[in-house]
Amino acid sequence: MSQDALQALRPLNALADEDVAVELPVALTVNGVSQAVMLASPTDLQDFALGFGLAEGWFTSRHELLGVEIEPRPEGIELALTVTAACEQRLRARRRTLAGRTGCGLCGLESLAQFGALQPAAVTAPVLAAGALDRALAALPTAQPLNARCGGLHGAAWCRPSGELVLAREDIGRHNALDKLTGALARRDADLRDGFVLMSSRASYELVHKTAMAGIGLLACMSAPSSLAIETARRLRLQLWAFVREGRATRYA
Known part of the structure; x- marks a missing residue:
């Protein structure tokens, strides 16, 4: 198991052969500006930064995310995202602060109008094989x-x-x-x-x-x-x- 993966597990105590899942605050900043704080497991954080940003509409494509620095902090982890100028301007225009929990995907929205604005386009389902x-x-x-x-x-x-x-x-x-x-x-x-x-x-x-x-x-x-x-x-x-x-x-x- 990789060292990155082991960071997501912690021994319950020195006498028991039992692991528990690690949960840490993960703060996402974009070009130095705080955007969101989520509670997450400390693995695959570059994937998390990109996937979260795409789901939130921060990026129109992966190419707008230029880099991710993973910076340990006393309180948790900061993901310092560097994005294109166009992306930064869009975020400034509709900046919102999202304080996330493990069971909530809407924390931080200021109104029901914002909720409606998040809706994605229709998609097409693949045809599944039997079984x-x-x-x-x-x-x-x-x-x-x-x-x-x-x-x-x-x-x-x-x-x-x-x-x-x-x-x-x-x-x-x-x-x-x-x-x-x-x-x-x-x-x-x-x-x-x-x-x-x-x-x-x-x-x-x-x-x-x-x-x-x-x-x-x-x-x-x-x-x-x-x-x-x-x-x-x-x-x-x-x-x-x-x-x-x-x-x-x-x-x-």
């Missing part, structure tokens, strides 16, 4: 080595329509795990029309929103969906599956 969700689900535990050790991390996986699991990311927060995944995919210039996201969590609005913002047309989750997640998925023509368990799945949109 694709079962195959992806069976592969997910192997793709979550940190969760296997502590049991406290969510997983987000990128899968082919055949069910082949290609890439996964982990975090204590489900939306952070998805940001890390979409950031990693963006860095690889992956064709996001040719696959789907599998999440180890429930299907929340924030996950539907972030999936659609990435241009991905299908989201599958292991647990229950929320009403707003279903409504949003239907409006965006995003295919939403939930209660994805061995041998079963329910399509909600």
Whole structure:
């Protein structure tokens, strides 16, 4: 296991062979200006910075993010993002402060009008092969080595329509795990029309929103969906599956 991955685990005590998930404040600054503070696991932070920025509409493409410096602080970690001048001007025009929690994707919005302004464009779902969700689900535990050790991390996986699991990311927060995944995919210039996201969590609005913002047309989750997640998925023509368990799945949109 990499040193980066080990930073996300901490021994419970010196006598017990048990690990717990690490959760730290992660502050994101853009060209020296504070933009957001999230609680996250300290792994794959460059992927997180890019994925979070794309989901929030900070960047129109990965090329607007010029660099990320990971700077340890006494209180947590600062991700110092350097962006293009055009990107900086857009952020100045609509700057907002977002104080995030592991279960919330809307903290920091000042009004319902801002909530409506965040809506992404409609997406197109891939055609799944028979048994694709079962195959992806069976592969997910192997793709979550940190969760296997502590049991406290969510997983987000990128899968082919055949069910082949290609890439996964982990975090204590489900939306952070998805940001890390979409950031990693963006860095690889992956064709996001040719696959789907599998999440180890429930299907929340924030996950539907972030999936659609990435241009991905299908989201599958292991647990229950929320009403707003279903409504949003239907409006965006995003295919939403939930209660994805061995041998079963329910399509909600």
